[in-house]
Amino acid sequence: MLNQLIIDENNMGYIPSMGSSFQMNETAKEIISYLKNGDDKDTIILKLAEKYNQNENDIFIDVSDLLTKLRIYGLIK
Amino acid sequence: MKIAISGLNATDNPAPALGVAKSLKGNELVGFSYDVNEPANYLDVFNKKYLMPFPTLGIEELIDRLKQIKPDLIIPCLDAELPLYIKYQDEFNKMGIKTFLPTLESFELRNKNKLAKLSDELNLNYPKTYEISSIKEITDLIRENKLEFPFMVKGNYYKAYKTTNIEEAIEHFYTISNEWGFPILLQKMVKGEEINLVGLGDGEGNLVGAVSIKKLTTTSLGKIWSGITIDNKKLLQTAKDFVKATNWKGPFELECMSDGEVVNMIEINPRFPAWVYFATEVGVNLPQMLVKLANGEKVEQNLDFEIGKMYVRFTDEVVVDFKEFINLMSKKEL
Numbered sequence: 001m002l003n004q005l006i007i008d009e010n011n012m013g014y015i016p017s018m019g020s021s022f023q024m025n026e027t028a029k030e031i032i033s034y035l036k037n038g039d040d041k042d043t044i045i046l047k048l049a050e051k052y053n054q055n056e057n058d059i060f061i062d063v064s065d066l067l068t069k070l071r072i073y074g075l076i077k
Numbered sequence: 078m079k080i081a082i083s084g085l086n087a088t089d090n091p092a093p094a095l096g097v098a099k100s101l102k103g104n105e106l107v108g109f110s111y112d113v114n115e116p117a118n119y120l121d122v123f124n125k126k127y128l129m130p131f132p133t134l135g136i137e138e139l140i141d142r143l144k145q146i147k148p149d150l151i152i153p154c155l156d157a158e159l160p161l162y163i164k165y166q167d168e169f170n171k172m173g174i175k176t177f178l179p180t181l182e183s184f185e186l187r188n189k190n191k192l193a194k195l196s197d198e199l200n201l202n203y204p205k206t207y208e209i210s211s212i213k214e215i216t217d218l219i220r221e222n223k224l225e226f227p228f229m230v231k232g233n234y235y236k237a238y239k240t241t242n243i244e245e246a247i248e249h250f251y252t253i254s255n256e257w258g259f260p261i262l263l264q265k266m267v268k269g270e271e272i273n274l275v276g277l278g279d280g281e282g283n284l285v286g287a288v289s290i291k292k293l294t295t296t297s298l299g300k301i302w303s304g305i306t307i308d309n310k311k312l313l314q315t316a317k318d319f320v321k322a323t324n325w326k327g328p329f330e331l332e333c334m335s336d337g338e339v340v341n342m343i344e345i346n347p348r349f350p351a352w353v354y355f356a357t358e359v360g361v362n363l364p365q366m367l368v369k370l371a372n373g374e375k376v377e378q379n380l381d382f383e384i385g386k387m388y389v390r391f392t393d394e395v396v397v398d399f400k401e402f403i404n405l406m407s408k409k410e411l
Contacts, residue, residue, distance in 0.1 A: 001337040016384050018270060018337055019291030019305040074269075074337050 002035055002075045015075075022073065031066050035076070041067065080368065081146065083109035083129070084154035084351075085117035089296050093154040096354035098122045100364040107148060111155075113406045119397045128409040132158040136165050143174060150175040150371050152364065154348050156234055159184065177371040179280075179347065183323040187345035189233050189262055199318045202341045204229075204334075206264040215246050218263065229264040232257040237299075239266070267343075269336035272309055275349065275356050276316045277363045279370055280326030284317045286363050286379045288356035290388070301352050304388045306359055311340045313380065319345065328353075328363060355388040 005022075007013045011029055013022040024032070027048075034044045045063050049056045070076045080101060084092030085108045095117050098106050108123035111131060118126045127146055130138035139161065143151075151174060153162040162169070163184050166176045178184075186195050189206075196203035207218055218224040230249035231237040235257050238249040250261055276287035289312050294302045316331055330346040349363065356363055359382040366376045405411040 004337075014385065015337070017307055017309040017311075018272065018335065019293065019307040020270070 002032065002070065005032065005036075005075065007032070020073070027062065028066055031063060032070075035070075078149045078368075078372075079105045079107060079147065081107045081109050081127075081148035081151045082123075082154060083111075083152070083158060085110040085115040085126070086112075087116040087120075090298050090300060091351040093349040093351045093353055095120070095122060096351055096357070097152055097154060097349055097364045099354050100357040100362050101368065104368070107146065109151075109153075110405075113402055116395075118405055118411060119395055119401060126405065126411045128405060132161045136161060136168070139165075140168070140172070143169070143172065148174055150177075150368065152176075152349075152367065153178070156346070156348065159347055175371045177280075177327050177367050179278075179323070179326045183325055184347055186323055187319075187329075187347060189231065189344065190260060192342060192345065195319075195322070196342045199315070199322055199342075201315060201318075202267075202339055204265045204267045204341055204343070206262050208260045208262055210259045210261065212247055212250060215250065215263065216243070219243065224263055224265065227266050229262075229266060231262040231264060233260055233262065267334045267341045269334040269339075269341065271343070272307060272312055272333050272335050272340075273304075273350070274312050274316050274331040274333075275328070275353055275363060276320065276331070277328050277366055277370075278320040278323075278325030279376070280324055282321040282324050283378070284320045284380070285370070285376050286356075286361045286366050287313060287316050288359060288361045288363075288382050289313060290352070290355060293387075301388070302390050304352065304355065306355075306382055306384050306386045308384045309335070309340075311335070315340055315342070328367060352388065356382070358388070359383055359386045 005013045045059045048059045082094045082097050084094040086092040106123045108126040109129045163178045193203050227241045232253040236253045240246045272291050274289045279285045289307050289309050290304045292301045292304045328349040330350040332344040334341040369376050
């Protein structure tokens, strides 16, 4: 369902087919845009670590946490 | 044209009449009530309100009452009265009273205890459901691993409870069977969220109008309190398939569960839901379309509505003279 997710300027995500809405921060929005582009978890971690000059292990925790949430909400399998 | 609408309850378990009546504002509207305590009896949405004989009293009582009231069109909105109105729709027609209802055969196809067969024919998913009439059957199904907790305990016409243990299952079995009789249905739980559609079939296999929604918040009885319009193509296709397969004539509501991919059929209600005014407000006035179809007029298909429109119920009050209550009780009309 992630490909259906529409995110507005206030970082509110909305699934038109299910009427579900989600509030997200800038990082979540960025990770979701990578996922929509087809990037896998490792690629996303690398991109974020490089972009923000952060340790990959720290990024790993944040990305894993978001992916778990997206699974719980049924947005990804 | 005098249009009669039933289902005047407007409590936390609202019936559809108020929403239907608001959609038909400007017409001569009469309300068919079964109880002086139904709140819509005291609202000026209806030109007149009449106390009606209970459907269990049979067709002769109803016909006698209709001869006094002389409506031109009746829109019955309650499950319990629909079998009577459907069965005798030709009689009403001979009396000059129009209806816009499915055939008895179509109506029975969507009975809860026949929905599995219909779902198969429509290639839809329907949760495994067992029809039972004794407590022993519940324990047998659990012992044989055919059913595991949690599951739904449902009446064939009304009520549905989620149950998580055998004590609850037995309690719900008795609660439902004491009020609504048998059979009792035990249904496997399906993943996902409830999505709903209100639609209108023209009796020739065409869906003439529909609006899809998701309930955002509900009352303790599961009735919508707030909701949002959605764009769910699978749900819409399900409605089109249902109308085509049954040549459905009249309003209906689909209740489905979806995880975003699979749509599971849960129930098909053969009438407008109480939230029908939501559809009217977003541009699909199904009661108005029904009136036109019942009058033999052509109606353009309307499946266009804005996605993301929100519906919010609220409580309201009205103060009337107690004489109105007394008059309705004694004279059976107001």
